[in-house]
Amino acid sequence: MIAIVDYGMGNLRSAQKAFEFVGHNAVLTDDPAEIAAADGVVLPGVGAFKDCIDGLTERGLVPVVKEAAASGKPFLGICVGLQLLFDYSEEGEGAAGLGIFPGRVLRFPPASESGMKVPHMGWNRILKTDSPASGELLRYTREQPYAYFVHSYYAQPEDEALVLAHCEYSISFPAIVGRGNVFATQFHPEKSQQDGLAILKAFGNRVTDGAKVAWN
Numbered sequence: 001m002i003a004i005v006d007y008g009m010g011n012l013r014s015a016q017k018a019f020e021f022v023g024h025n026a027v028l029t030d031d032p033a034e035i036a037a038a039d040g041v042v043l044p045g046v047g048a049f050k051d052c053i054d055g056l057t058e059r060g061l062v063p064v065v066k067e068a069a070a071s072g073k074p075f076l077g078i079c080v081g082l083q084l085l086f087d088y089s090e091e092g093e094g095a096a097g098l099g100i101f102p103g104r105v106l107r108f109p110p111a112s113e114s115g116m117k118v119p120h121m122g123w124n125r126i127l128k129t130d131s132p133a134s135g136e137l138l139r140y141t142r143e144q145p146y147a148y149f150v151h152s153y154y155a156q157p158e159d160e161a162l163v164l165a166h167c168e169y170s171i172s173f174p175a176i177v178g179r180g181n182v183f184a185t186q187f188h189p190e191k192s193q194q195d196g197l198a199i200l201k202a203f204g205n206r207v208t209d210g211a212k213v214a215w216n
Helices: 013-021 032-037 049-058 062-070 193-209
Strands: 002-005 026-029 040-043 075-078 103-107 120-125 146-151 153-157 163-169 171-179 182-185
Touching: 002 013, 002 032, 013 026, 013 193, 026 032, 032 062, 040 062, 040 193, 049 062, 120 163, 146 163, 146 193, 153 171
Parallel strands: 002 026, 002 040, 040 075, 075 182
Antiparallel strands: 103 153, 120 146, 163 171, 171 182
16 A cells, blocks of 8 residues: 655645556555555655645654655655755755755746746656666656656755756756655656656556665
8 A cells, every 4th residue: 555645735636546547556644653554655745845844744744754765665755745855945944854865955047047937837858867776667658758847946966876867947957866765756747647657657566566675
């Protein structure tokens, strides 16, 4: 069973339905015991970084989320759920993140400098890196997958090896990060049609396989 962490941010039913569509059982839960017992964990995120970390903190979910990431069970962050894995974000006056991956979250350059609107919103191409793990989530996608993005901030990992795929939007930024059992997408796979569903299928299949790999 896949636990989608519900900490009061946004409508998570679309992610649950997407997993069900590709044949994997997923539940929405804010119960630490249920999250701890799950075979795989999904950390979604909609809205502002600080609101998301505050939602996790107020529900007492920070410890169980960090334990899930360290446990070896498959773990997937989505959108702000990717950003929360890092040390801190410029959004929310330097709000601290979960510190699972070393790095920070920065705002895109303003349109006056880049000529590109912020937020980055809409469809964009995902470009695999040379990392051996880059095909883990993309194994069922098309050769040139596209995904749906909605964000004003992007992750800047200290370790470039964490970047499994990137995207170009005024700058090159991580579209997928991962190490061991922990993966995360800056885009919304549940809103990304064929390629997004393929990514959720790949994650769900890893959960079903029961493979545990230590993230560190």
